[in-house]
Amino acid sequence: MTGVNQWLRLIILFLVCFTIAAYGWFLLGGAKKEYIVTPQNSQYKIIDDSVQSGATTATLDISKHSVFLECDIINKAKWPFCEIAISLTNYIDKGIDLSTYHSVGIDIDYTSPLEDERVRVYLRNFDSTYANVNDPISLKFNAIEYSPGVDEGLKIFPLRNFQVLSWWIAENNIPVDKSSRQFDNISVIEIATGSYVKESYYAIRLNRLVFYGEWISESSLVKALLLLWVVTAIIIIMSERFILDKRIKHTEERSQRLRDANRLLYNKSLKFEHLACTDPLTRIRNRHTVTEWLEEITIQTKSNDIPFSMIFIDIDHFKAVNDTYGHGFGDTVLVKFAETIDKLIRRSDMFARWGGEEFVLFCPETNMSTAVEIAEEIRETIANKVWDFDREFKLTCSLGVAELVNESSDEFIQRADLALLKAKKMGRNRIEISWEHQQLR
Structure with missing residues (x-):
């Protein structure tokens, strides 16, 4: 219903603006x-x-x-x-x-x-x-x-x-x-x-x-504008009637499908499961879901000798964003940041919020060189993007890349995290790579 009301408000706003513009044009001599x-x-x-x-x-x-x-x-x-x-x-x-x-x-x-x-x-x-x-x-x-x-x-x-x-x-x-x-x-x-x-x-x-x-008399212009309003009202009424009939039919079909109470409970359980796996702010996967999934895919990857890479991503100077503009604006930045990266990644990749301003991207069947290319595309896109905020704002991120070797998932995460830390210490807005069991010094 919200979508219909917004559509209706836009039509009314257009008619009001058009009527004012048309009559103003006439009063200013545009019809002479x-x-x-x-x-x-x-x-x-x-x-x-x-x-x-x-x-x-x-x-x-x-x-x-x-x-x-x-x-x-x-x-x-x-x-x-x-x-x-x-x-x-x-x-x-x-x-x-x-x-x-x-x-x-x-x-x-x-x-x-x-x-x-x-x-x-x-x-x-x-x-x-x-x-x-x-x-x-x-x-x-x-x-x-x-x-x-x-x-x-x-x-x-x-x-x-x-x-x-x-x-x-x-x-x-x-x-x-x-x-x-x-x-x-x-x-x-x-x-x-x-x-x-x-x-x-x-x-x-x-x-x-x-x-x-x-070109047109004042009375004719008023009649034309009135006719426009009447025709638009008729179209809206007919459209809403059509939409209402369609929704009634859809509701009846849904009620038929949901007649079984057990099916309804099952659907609700799926919904709750989805909410439990989704970060409530950015609407991407949360850390809890990724942790369980990572254990399984790490074992499968090592067993089948398939490349698997990880990219740790951190927004540069995010604390300063919150301190300067407030946490509300900071939340907006996190949402836009996640949306931007989510549009860049492949369907096979797993993207999740790790915590705070940290995000992680898991790239199955991807070696180090390809992962670095993906990381560079993310870094460059974020650095060059013109954000649609209500103020001029530039954003950069630091990235740490690691490829899975003969190690546990915790060790794998730690290596990528250390590479990210190195990228931040080396000046931010850059990518650092972790090779096998390389440690930060």
Whole structure:
């Protein structure tokens, strides 16, 4: 159950962190996007009252950073005007979807004979239910009028402020469900002189035209995060149900296997025997188990003339570790030390804690030279290992190696122990070898 709870806590922690990160990203503007209309991604042209037999003349100057329209309004047509028409695409029926944008920024300098005179801005939308590619007037007029002045900079308008022109609705007999503003297929943007102009000189300089939006709205983000939590909760519930069913089935099978009380007692006795043979701190074999085993293997080795070696291992300056960092940290060092060596040894080797910071490694069917190679690998690994403690820490060990000759197990142990003592006296972090009945002098 502990493993499941830890797994569940990690999932919840991930969801909390992801939710905070996603919403923080949104609040910091990560979801914002812009669509800037420039001469590089669109086409500009003049439209004036000449299509209505008017006499207005106009010129258009397109530079890298602005578009400048000059026109002389002649009061001949019924509705004299001039405008900049911006085609966003090459095809009138395949425009740009601006429905995911919420505002438009417009920077216009407007020169006219009247102070605070307004310009008209149209976002023309194509929809096949009411528009015809051969009739430009059939495109929907999403319109605003405002007074841009001169050198007043960028003005930002929410797209919800645009209104569909009533005359266009009436003239094209538009149904109610299509009479509201629409920005999902804008193919043309028009910037025109005001509704009531007089015969005079007019100029429109378009400095900047940009649409502001978000890749995902706040409400959509919240819904997506909520959906993520709900889906995760459903998956967790289903997973726990599956695990619970599996455990119930496993418990039933185990109960069936353990029906016999004698079998249960036998299993418990095996468990107690294992605990008696295991060092409670490092979880490797203890000295008591090795002593009994060593008597038997020593006799078998000498009878069959098979090589058998022993490596005594001692952690250097371990007392200083306990004195400096405390016995709790010292216990952690012993556990990590034992785990590291246990991963290096062969399956045939016997590794045990001899006592305190001393460990012993018995290597059956191993001669002295091979044992020394094993000892050197252990010494080098310990000396070079980067330990995952909560402080910088270096660790070394000293090793004594002996190969069994015609001697008892006690004499064998004593020789390896003397070799270890010599390694410590010779400066530590080294290996010393005991040859036959060599004694320390």
